[in-house]
Amino acid sequence: METSTKHKAPSLSPVSLLLVLYFAVILFLCYFLSPNMSKTIQPPESIYNLIPREEEKIHKPPRYISKFRDQVKQEKQLNKSFKKTMGPAKVDVPSPEKYLLKHSKEPRLPEKKPFSYKDEGQPKKPHVPPQTDPPNVGAHTKKNFVTSNAVENILAVPRKPQPAYTDTKHGDKQLLENSGLVPKYIKKKDYGQTPEYLQQMREEVRREQEEYDRYVKDRMREGAMKQLPEKERQNILQVLKKNWDELHHQFQGLSVVTDTASKKHRKEQLELKMKQLEKDIELMERYKVIYITSN
Numbered sequence: 001m002e003t004s005t006k007h008k009a010p011s012l013s014p015v016s017l018l019l020v021l022y023f024a025v026i027l028f029l030c031y032f033l034s035p036n037m038s039k040t041i042q043p044p045e046s047i048y049n050l051i052p053r054e055e056e057k058i059h060k061p062p063r064y065i066s067k068f069r070d071q072v073k074q075e076k077q078l079n080k081s082f083k084k085t086m087g088p089a090k091v092d093v094p095s096p097e098k099y100l101l102k103h104s105k106e107p108r109l110p111e112k113k114p115f116s117y118k119d120e121g122q123p124k125k126p127h128v129p130p131q132t133d134p135p136n137v138g139a140h141t142k143k144n145f146v147t148s149n150a151v152e153n154i155l156a157v158p159r160k161p162q163p164a165y166t167d168t169k170h171g172d173k174q175l176l177e178n179s180g181l182v183p184k185y186i187k188k189k190d191y192g193q194t195p196e197y198l199q200q201m202r203e204e205v206r207r208e209q210e211e212y213d214r215y216v217k218d219r220m221r222e223g224a225m226k227q228l229p230e231k232e233r234q235n236i237l238q239v240l241k242k243n244w245d246e247l248h249h250q251f252q253g254l255s256v257v258t259d260t261a262s263k264k265h266r267k268e269q270l271e272l273k274m275k276q277l278e279k280d281i282e283l284m285e286r287y288k289v290i291y292i293t294s295n
Contacts, residue, residue: 216291228290237284244277 066072163176176182185191219225251270258264284290 220291225291225293228292230288233284233288233290237281240277240281240284244274244281247274247277 163182164173165176165179165181166173177184216225220227247270251267251274254267254270255263258267
């Protein structure tokens with residue numbers, strides 16, 4: 001049997017390829033960034049570059065010096081003096097002998113003074129009576145507290161126990177008066193009575209109504225006003241409601257889309273008339289007695 005042998009090209013690993021690229025980049029940069037390379041780069045040829053040009057020297061003007069320079073220096077020297085900025089010390093400098101001592105700024109107690117009573121010269125107790133004085137007959141020097149307390153308790157009126165309630169299973173008691181269960185407010189003198197300010201308001205309303213009735217009677221007596229009869233008031237009310245129904249029927253028949261000026265104007269006029277009729281109907285229904293002028 002014949003065996004065919006094939007020669008394969010050696011393959012490079014990825015690490016070797018990266019090293020080759022790295023060295024190639026370094027060589028490229030060294031070649032193009034070298035100083036000799038910059039010298040080889042020359043500007044394009046031109047006839048204007050054949051004749052060398054002289055470099056133009058820039059002449060700067062002389063530095064400005066003020067003519068008042070010497071005068072300013074003299075004034076500055078004249079104004080200088082010792083301690084002119086802050087001035088001499090206006091406070092007396094403490095002497096080195098009076099230095100700060102320890103505990104010198106702490107509060108001190110006042111000096112102790114000898115204690116003496118105001119009535120030191122007077123006797124504190126009366127003197128013992130001499131033996132020659134007769135005894136005070138009939139004076140009780142000792143009280144029988146047991147007997148006096150027994151008599152006071154016998155003659156005293158027994159106190160009534162305060163009503164209380166128990167709110168826990170252990171028998172804790174609380175006063176019934178503070179619980180809100182005692183009807184204290186119904187026992188007041190003014191309970192159930194009309195307050196004074198309401199009585200004053202009622203009195204003012206009654207007085208104003210009397211004045212208004214008196215004014216209406218005077219005007220009716222003069223013939224300037226007359227009362228509208230009930231039948232005529234009902235007829236006017238029915239006519240107003242009928243007119244409102246007609247306007248409402250017309251309003252319901254309007255177009256939903258108000259895209260023209262005439263439609264908008266028609267709708268606004270109907271709404272105004274209906275509102276005015278509603279006010280008149282409410283006025284006629286609210287007041288039963290209506291007065292009108294004779295004019």
